Amino acid sequence: MKQTPDVGLQYMMELGIKPAKNADGILRQLRERVGNTRAEELAEAIFDRRDRSALGQKSAADNMNFYDLKNQDFESSITLSGAHDGDIFRKTCNWIDGHREAFGQTILDVGCDCGIISCFLAKSFPQSHITSIDLSKNAIAVARELAERLGIHNVTFLHSSIEALPPEEYDTVFSSRTVNENHDQLEGTTQFLLLTQQGKLCAQMFQQYAERLTSHVKPGGHLVTIERLERDRLFLGYCLALSDCHMNLCSESYQELFCRESGRDSRLQALYATKEGVCQQAEQTADFFYGTFQDQITWLPQHLDVEAELILELSAKELIRGVYLHNQQGARVGKLALYTSKYEEDDLFYYQGFLGEPVRLSRYDLARRDELIQFLSQELDTFAAGQITARAFQFLDGQEQPEPF
Ligand SMILES: C[S@@+](CC[C@H](N)C(=O)[O-])C[C@H]1O[C@@H](n2cnc3c(N)ncnc32)[C@H](O)[C@@H]1O
Numbered sequence: 350m351k352q353t354p355d356v357g358l359q360y361m362m363e364l365g366i367k368p369a370k371n372a373d374g375i376l377r378q379l380r381e382r383v384g385n386t387r388a389e390e391l392a393e394a395i396f397d398r399r400d401r402s403a404l405g406q407k408s409a410a411d412n413m414n415f416y417d418l419k420n421q422d423f424e425s426s427i428t429l430s431g432a433h434d435g436d437i438f439r440k441t442c443n444w445i446d447g448h449r450e451a452f453g454q455t456i457l458d459v460g461c462d463c464g465i466i467s468c469f470l471a472k473s474f475p476q477s478h479i480t481s482i483d484l485s486k487n488a489i490a491v492a493r494e495l496a497e498r499l500g501i502h503n504v505t506f507l508h509s510s511i512e513a514l515p516p517e518e519y520d521t522v523f524s525s526r527t528v529n530e531n532h533d534q535l536e537g538t539t540q541f542l543l544l545t546q547q548g549k550l551c552a553q554m555f556q557q558y559a560e561r562l563t564s565h566v567k568p569g570g571h572l573v574t575i576e577r578l579e580r581d582r583l584f585l586g587y588c589l590a591l592s593d594c595h596m597n598l599c600s601e602s603y604q605e606l607f608c609r610e611s612g613r614d615s616r617l618q619a620l621y622a623t624k625e626g627v628c629q630q631a632e633q634t635a636d637f638f639y640g641t642f643q644d645q646i647t648w649l650p651q652h653l654d655v656e657a658e659l660i661l662e663l664s665a666k667e668l669i670r671g672v673y674l675h676n677q678q679g680a681r682v683g684k685l686a687l688y689t690s691k692y693e694e695d696d697l698f699y700y701q702g703f704l705g706e707p708v709r710l711s712r713y714d715l716a717r718r719d720e721l722i723q724f725l726s727q728e729l730d731t732f733a734a735g736q737i738t739a740r741a742f743q744f745l746d747g748q749e750q751p752e753p754f
Contacts, residue, residue, distance in 0.1 A: 356446045357439035360469055368435030371612035372396060375432040382428045391429050394418055412530050420487035423494050426463040433611050440606040441525055441575055442469045444619045448602050451571040451621040453520020459511050460527035464492025471504040479504040482514060511561050518567040525575040528587060531558040539582055541684035541702045543749055544662040545635050551586025559590035566624045572596055575619040581655040584618055585638045592634040596622035600637050639663055650712045657710035661700060666691040668744035670725055674737050685725055697721060
């Protein structure tokens, strides 16, 4: 069998990058290369950032401070990036090498940071010219030094945001891990809706940035995007926003990159999309999303969170009984519903979603229908005792709508 060369690993070795196994490993590498004081400053900055990000507290200013600090000098930047993100770089480079058809003569790398991926693009596509931009001036200085050390001449680094870039079009626009730093806030909540409806709401968060990225793609050109959105409503929203910008998502190019990030698992979504004359229909994009993930579902009797929502979206046939739960202020705090199954005539799905708890979808035998209807009523009685009111919804043409009062 022909082995695919691990060009990502080769490139990491060329740069002297060794992904650290954990936080101690990062600190060790930093101490060796930049001394104790600077090592501790950098390690504190990266872990503080990671904690704030997990709590949803990371702001644009935090990002800028972090990138400027990390990129104050060449050794700090490459060592920290390599130790923390080395596995991500390796897998990203391998994905790029496996999808060479998406890279044209002119390539824009948006948010290039210290230039590790930009220089890989420049080496991989010597006939192309790469324009790489970043918000951080320090990052651009490190990226220039990296290109110089590697003897690379087909890349230009510019200190610029994508917003400030002149309206030039490129054969390929490349974005790796920038979407998370550029989306808007979600207005309202997507909770307890079907996944497609959640995706449509989330699309609003990505619309402006998707327009920015894709406005630099030539007609017929490609957007290559490798982002960390997990396979959920956010990724569906991003795909819908891209479709709205006339981008045709290439299903064959889609790959989940399973990476280790200093001892933690992280999952990136890589794909490319082609700029076409027409907007893709939301339904087609949802099909892409569902088709991509369907074969990853394990058909167990119990499902949680996005998998529960995915299965419900794909498999619900008819609603037997469904209610949204509202608190005294009128806010939706949950959903209880019982559906028949499209694919398994002998199955029922019982959906339980309560604020602050993982959504749960359970499969039962159709023979237990009456028992489950009764169980749902009992659950409602318990909620009614706690001042939670139930409002019935309808399920028509695969859409949920509250019943008129
Ligand atoms: C998570 S890093 C990813 C770096 C690089 N693309 C990679 O995958 O290794 C995000 C980088 O994008 C830059 N960035 C974020 N938003 C940007 C924008 N609107 N315009 C230009 N650069 C941006 C940040 O300064 C940062 O260096």
